Amino acid sequence: MTVQRFAALRTPGKGVFKGLAIYQTAVAGVFVLSSVLSGKFPVGHELLLASTAIMLWCLSALHPHFAADDERWRRIRERGMFFNYFILLVFLAVLLIVFALTPLEMSGYQTVSVIASFLISSVFITFVVLSRRM
Amino acid sequence: MKNYIRDNRSxxxxxxxxLAEALGVSRQTxxxxxKGRYNPSLELAFKLAAVFGCRIEELFDPEEE
Incomplete structure (x- = not known):
C-alpha cells in the first residue's frame, strides 16, 4: 500500500464533511439569528461559527482534490495562500477606511472575529475556486 | 502546454x-x-512517461497551446 493511499484512508470521507457542514450551518444559523434579533449583531462568535460552516462546505467540495494529497493539491494550497495575502491586505485597507470615515464602532473582540471569519472563509473559498480552474 | 495524455491513456x-492509481495522484489531477489546465511537475512528467513507456517529448508539446 502506497503512502498516498494510506493517507487517503486516514482522511474522513466526503459524507463526514457534509454532515458536519449541515450541523455547523444549523448551529451558526441559530447564533446569527439570535444576535440579529437581539440587535447585537455582530457579537463575534457567531461570525466564527458561520465561517467554520463555510469552511466545512468548502472541505466537502474539495474532498476529492485533497484526499490524495498530490502535487496539484499542494499547488492549489500554495496559490490559494498567495492570493489570500493580497485579499487580506485589501480587506484590511477597506476596514481601516470604514473605521476612519464612518461612525462605526467595534470592540477589539468583534474586530478580531470579523477579520478571522473573513480569513477562514476567503482561504477556503479561494481553494474551491482554484480547484475548479486548475 | 498541449499534451497527449488522453490519447496515450485511451x-x-x-x-x-x-492512471491516477498508477501515478499516486487524484482522478481530478x-x-x-x-484538459491542459494543469502542467505537471518534472517528477510527475517522468512518472507519466514511465507508465506509458514513452519519452516525455512524446507526451508534451511546448510549441502548441
Missing part, C-alpha cells in the same frame, strides 16, 4: 482511475492534466 485502455 490507446492502452486505461481509465482515469487506473488526471482530468486537469488531460
Amino acid at each position: 490507446e492502452r485502455g486505461m481509465t482515469q482511475d487506473d 488526471i482530468i486537469s492534466l488531460e
Whole structure:
C-alpha cells in the first residue's frame, strides 16, 4: 500500500464533511439569528461559527482534490495562500477606511472575529475556486 | 502546454482511475492534466512517461497551446 493511499484512508470521507457542514450551518444559523434579533449583531462568535460552516462546505467540495494529497493539491494550497495575502491586505485597507470615515464602532473582540471569519472563509473559498480552474 | 495524455491513456485502455492509481495522484489531477489546465511537475512528467513507456517529448508539446 502506497503512502498516498494510506493517507487517503486516514482522511474522513466526503459524507463526514457534509454532515458536519449541515450541523455547523444549523448551529451558526441559530447564533446569527439570535444576535440579529437581539440587535447585537455582530457579537463575534457567531461570525466564527458561520465561517467554520463555510469552511466545512468548502472541505466537502474539495474532498476529492485533497484526499490524495498530490502535487496539484499542494499547488492549489500554495496559490490559494498567495492570493489570500493580497485579499487580506485589501480587506484590511477597506476596514481601516470604514473605521476612519464612518461612525462605526467595534470592540477589539468583534474586530478580531470579523477579520478571522473573513480569513477562514476567503482561504477556503479561494481553494474551491482554484480547484475548479486548475 | 498541449499534451497527449488522453490519447496515450485511451490507446492502452486505461481509465482515469487506473492512471491516477498508477501515478499516486487524484482522478481530478488526471482530468486537469488531460484538459491542459494543469502542467505537471518534472517528477510527475517522468512518472507519466514511465507508465506509458514513452519519452516525455512524446507526451508534451511546448510549441502548441
